[in-house]
Amino acid sequence: MAKVRVGIIGCGNIAGLNESDPYRQKPCTHAGAYSRRQDVEIVGCCDSDAGRGRDFAQRFSIPCAVTKIGQLLDLRPDVVSICVPYRAHRRIVQQVAGHQNRPAKILLEKPIAHSGKDAQAVADICRENGVRLYVNNRRLSPFYRKLRRMVREDFHDEVIAATAWCSSGMHTIGIHMVDLLCSICGEPLWVSAQKEAAQIERLPYSHNFTPDDDRYRAVLGYARDFEAVIINTARTRFTYFEVEFLFPNGRIRAVDNGRTLIVQKMGRPGKSTLSYRLAAEKQVAVQDKPLFQLVIDEVLTGDYDTSAVRGEEALKSYRVIEAMRRSARTQRKVSL
Numbered sequence: 001m002a003k004v005r006v007g008i009i010g011c012g013n014i015a016g017l018n019e020s021d022p023y024r025q026k027p028c029t030h031a032g033a034y035s036r037r038q039d040v041e042i043v044g045c046c047d048s049d050a051g052r053g054r055d056f057a058q059r060f061s062i063p064c065a066v067t068k069i070g071q072l073l074d075l076r077p078d079v080v081s082i083c084v085p086y087r088a089h090r091r092i093v094q095q096v097a098g099h100q101n102r103p104a105k106i107l108l109e110k111p112i113a114h115s116g117k118d119a120q121a122v123a124d125i126c127r128e129n130g131v132r133l134y135v136n137n138r139r140l141s142p143f144y145r146k147l148r149r150m151v152r153e154d155f156h157d158e159v160i161a162a163t164a165w166c167s168s169g170m171h172t173i174g175i176h177m178v179d180l181l182c183s184i185c186g187e188p189l190w191v192s193a194q195k196e197a198a199q200i201e202r203l204p205y206s207h208n209f210t211p212d213d214d215r216y217r218a219v220l221g222y223a224r225d226f227e228a229v230i231i232n233t234a235r236t237r238f239t240y241f242e243v244e245f246l247f248p249n250g251r252i253r254a255v256d257n258g259r260t261l262i263v264q265k266m267g268r269p270g271k272s273t274l275s276y277r278l279a280a281e282k283q284v285a286v287q288d289k290p291l292f293q294l295v296i297d298e299v300l301t302g303d304y305d306t307s308a309v310r311g312e313e314a315l316k317s318y319r320v321i322e323a324m325r326r327s328a329r330t331q332r333k334v335s336l
């Protein structure tokens, strides 16, 4: 059977170089995950920096490294991964999806874009050209799927409140938290946000962070009479990604940057009013599987119409960030 032909645009860390990071569970990149599949051939890679492209091709035994997107598309890839800085997403997606040799599928790195207008344009360009757009968020991670299942099955979706913390900026890490909340709670009805004022130039744990990547403290209001609070800050010196859900009879905490899930349920109350309390914390085991492997499997063989990582889902999440931006600017609650 013919192999699926893959092209990669942007030959940096998330495209492949992170495979050399001993702290990461493998595969942890596009090239790393594609390379493990027998039914895939990476036919070419493209980077505006010729040297980076050449080194990348050598590292992953890719036969062709080019500097122009047209040259990559001349190789007729079926799937193209786009791993360039997110400010270039709209322009690159336009070039790829608008080309006569357009691929059937694009796997775009998160965030979908850097403005609401560009995010909508990215989704429209793909739809109008018949290209299936996927965005690499964390929805397929076994950890967050388990969290979602517990909210649904153990606590019957009766969320009273959610409190979420995350470091870096909204485009670098915050989008993952917004997307996670959207995948569990749905889209909020309204957003009220304040922008973090501190000027932060660089973060040691996030090389994609830039000083203009806004951070927000935001309240998200939902139809079922509950609110979620997101505190996104670049003022910690460590990377941080935690969320807690509160229910009438317990709570779940996802801590340790997506590695530890802790549940507490109400104990059986006795005669004393003091017995109406939560039982001891229990750590929930999660069957782990590398997220990148799941994402690439989904793009290659999943059902697009029901896919959790299709572009429309990423667009919905981005609308929340756009609403935060508008709310912080106008100092008003913004309806979605």
Ligand SMILES: NC(=O)c1ccc[n+]([C@@H]2O[C@H](COP(=O)([O-])OP(=O)(O)OC[C@H]3O[C@@H](n4cnc5c(N)ncnc54)[C@H](O)[C@@H]3O)[C@@H](O)[C@H]2O)c1
Binding pocket: 009, 010, 011, 012, 013, 014, 015, 046, 047, 048, 049, 052, 083, 084, 085, 086, 087, 088, 092, 109, 110, 111, 136, 137, 171, 172, 208
């Ligand atoms: N899903 C995740 O958890 C996750 C994690 C890290 C980064 N990302 C996203 O991936 C993207 C890339 O991040 P990275 O850390 O790999 O960055 P990087 O700087 O390591 O790599 C980007 C590469 O793109 C190349 N490039 C830039 N503009 C280009 C263009 N117009 N055409 C071709 N090549 C171009 C650069 O030369 C560089 O080699 C960002 O948008 C980031 O938000 C996602």
